[in-house]
Amino acid sequence: MPSQTHPSLYLDSKFGNFVLKTNKTPKPGPGELLVRIEAAGLNPVDWKIQKYGMFIESYPVIVGTDVAGTVEEVGQGVSSFAKGDRVLYQGSWAEDRAGYQQYNLIDASTAAKIPSNISLEEAASIPVAIGATVIGLYNPKPQGAGLVAPFEASKRGHEAGKPFFVFGGATSVGQYVIQFAKLSGFSPIITTASLKHEQHLKSLGATHIIDRHNPLSSLPDEIAKITTKPFEIVFDAISASETQEAGYNILSEGGTMIVVLTTQVKSLTSGKNIIHVFGVFTLPETRELGVQFYSQLEAMLKEGVIRPNRVEVVPGGLNGVVPGLERLQSDQVSGTKLIVRPQETIV
Ligand SMILES: NC(=O)c1ccc[n+]([C@@H]2O[C@H](COP(=O)([O-])OP(=O)(O)OC[C@H]3O[C@@H](n4cnc5c(N)ncnc54)[C@H](OP(=O)(O)O)[C@@H]3O)[C@@H](O)[C@H]2O)c1
Structure with missing residues (x-):
């Protein structure tokens, strides 16, 4: 007792x-x-x-x-x-x-x-970092991007053939974003991080690491060496004003950028969406996804697809x-x- x-x-x-x-x-x-x-x-x-x-x-x-x-x-x-x-x-x-x-x-x-x-x-x-990840990617709009949730094996790989970009792959949030991007089938999965984290982030599913200390102005050129496909989803796990601007620039028309802090993009266009995720499952709009997610989490951890x-x-x-x-x-x-x-x- x-x-x-x-x-x-x-x-x-x-x-x-x-x-x-x-x-x-x-x-x-x-x-x-x-x-x-x-x-x-x-x-x-x-x-x-x-x-x-x-x-x-x-x-x-x-x-x-x-x-x-x-x-x-x-x-x-x-x-x-x-x-x-x-x-x-x-x-x-x-x-x-x-x-x-x-x-x-x-x-x-x-x-x-x-x-x-x-x-x-x-x-x-x-819990906290994975909550922001799961709500940001899979909750129906406007709380999340509304992608198909890949909790069960039968729902995985839905975004195959599409590239994915996440700022801050070595953050706690970024590490879960990389793993879920992989489960959703995105490829390539490109992230910014210190290069000392490269091996670990690749083991989680990142395919390309761009040194986070490089100037963000060089990002489009570095990405062009990896893919020329449009980014329908960008996840900014840093969400400083400069990463948000850089993320918004590489986002495709009709695409969605998920930010973890207050939106700071200055010149918004009607064709690009920004979601400021609030990573809690206690809201009426996020609770259903939370219950569904938590019912599958033990199995995902046991299987090792989420580390x-x-x-x-x-x-x-x-x-x-x-x-x-x-x-x-x-x-x-x-x-x-x-x-x-x-x-x-x-x-
Ligand atoms: N909205 C939500 O629901 C929600 C939920 C969770 C967290 N957050 C927010 O999300 C942010 C991240 O939280 P966290 O706990 O995941 O962070 P964290 O793990 O404490 O982040 C530390 C990592 O950030 C990296 N980093 C710092 N600046 C960077 C940059 N400009 N580019 C790339 N990497 C950079 C550092 O890299 P080095 O290893 O190179 O030093 C370090 O590895 C925080 O602002 C937090 O408040 C929001």
Whole structure:
């Protein structure tokens, strides 16, 4: 039995500090799971919420939404999970549902069992970045590009013969975008990244890596050496103003560019679409895809067609969150996902 309270990392106020406090351990309601959180992934949005006061108006709040753990208690009506199952899921910014704590709740319909070939830490690298990827590519418009979702083998390869471009292949998001582009059948799959990541990104499915340090003005010439076909889909996992402009320039008429941050393209034309993806499955418009996706995720991980990010564990349990976020903010994380183990927290 979990204790009635547990340590949680609160952001105490808008633009405030992260503070370790005690939170009440909730009971799972119908359709829910109570999970003992073993690993939580760090995301850029966590420091952006603190620094820019984005998204959240009500404080104190707990953040952290990449979560993996073991099921502690099963709510009424849940038959697909049992106590002790290892699960991964996307938390949300609520006291009983966020990840930077030792226990939280999740809807069983948007959780997946973790197969034995994946560690809890690797599993915690998956939910947020894969959510942005899956919604951006496969949710019906306007939340996503509306491509055929390749979760099951029979639905794969639908985009065969079409080229795909992703900015930032070594980002956490970019690594899942490459893998799904491959499952959808796109080829070639071209990405920008530091060349030290070339071998890894090719193992995920990228066919061509363009050095991210090259000037973006040279991009059309570099692409022309690889393909002359039009890009119907461009995914910008960086979404700086200059990558968005460069992506929009190479996008075909009628094509769709998916961006992960606010749209910044200056000269929009009516024939090209931009989708600013919001990678959460809790919206009414994204929930159906989320349930469908999470029902297939365990099988995709077991099959090895989706591989988690490489991970680095930051020591100190929840006390590792602040130094980890500082590293993310100062661009000191390269091609890996930072993970903390909340159960190792010393209060
Ligand atoms: N909208 C959504 O739902 C959503 C969801 C998740 C993330 N995001 C956003 O997506 C962005 C990426 O997040 P993340 O967690 O995937 O990032 P991340 O893994 O922390 O990104 C780090 C990687 O970015 C690479 N990089 C930095 N600038 C680059 C550039 N100009 N071109 C190519 N690569 C570059 C770095 O390359 P080196 O290895 O060369 O240093 C490093 O490997 C963030 O802005 C995040 O806030 C949005």
